[in-house]
Amino acid sequence: MSAIITVEHLQKSFNRRKAVDDISFTIADGDIFGFVGPNGAGKTTTIRMLTTLLRPDGGVVMVDGLDVRKDKTAVRRRIGYVPDFFGVYSEMTVWEYLDFFAGCYDVPVADRKPLITDLLELVDLSHRTDDFVDGLSRGMKQRLGLARSLIHDPKILVLDEPAAGLDPRARVEFRALLKELQRLGKTIFFSSHILADVDELCTEVGIIEAGKMVAVGNLKAMRAQMQQQRRIYFTVVGDHVDAALAVLSYVPEVSGVSHRQTPEGDWEVELTFNGDKLGVSALIAGLVRADVPLLSVREEMQSLEDMFMQLTEGIVS
16 A cells, blocks of 8 residues: 655754654555554654644655645645544533534535534444533543544544543443544554554554654564564373473473463463474474374464563663
């Protein structure tokens, strides 16, 4: 797919502090891109430059072929932005809130009712139409903010910490909603320090720390590249664990072997394997040839949290 967002050598400083320090990345049309980093890493500053709310000190940001410095109005038409705070609209009802923003985007009056009705149905707020915004839960406000960002049918959604402060149920519902929006053809860029959400939603990620982009690319490929050592677990039937340990002792890629008995009387063996997936397959085949009865085999993949800690080790905020 072609790139719909291109960021090249982006820079922004406040006084002498570099909030964003020469970062580059691209986002393909239709992707969900996760922008990962701790609080203060530079995520919000980057987002504000991307959405034309803050002028870069250097570098280039292109959105759907438009320069954010030269084509602000056109860029804003292509972006739906949900900031990390809701705003002061407490005395409006849900319907009035969306109607107000429809007017801001010059949606014809005759088109507003069906549009708002569809958006409220999409975010599951049809039953709260006449409620005041101030009376909504945090999760409902996030969904309402998402509906507002869609009022002008943008190609791109930019979300700044959308899951912050949400309870577990609301986070699950919000993730499902983002997946549905991707299915409808939206490109989604969202920042988060909640790594589990990014791990589940995204295929492409950028990891930022202290203003520097420490990694960017396909999440699966990044994980495979960093997975130098695999954690393998397998369960051996009954008293055959000694035979399994004997086989493993002859495999040079195997280290850190431990075992424990399960409540059922079988044995779970844990080991570190310094090899690729073909090597894992050969290891299992060797155990089978030695007549070691295996009940189960699993590999523990490196989590995004593990990757983040490994990539940012030694970087000082």
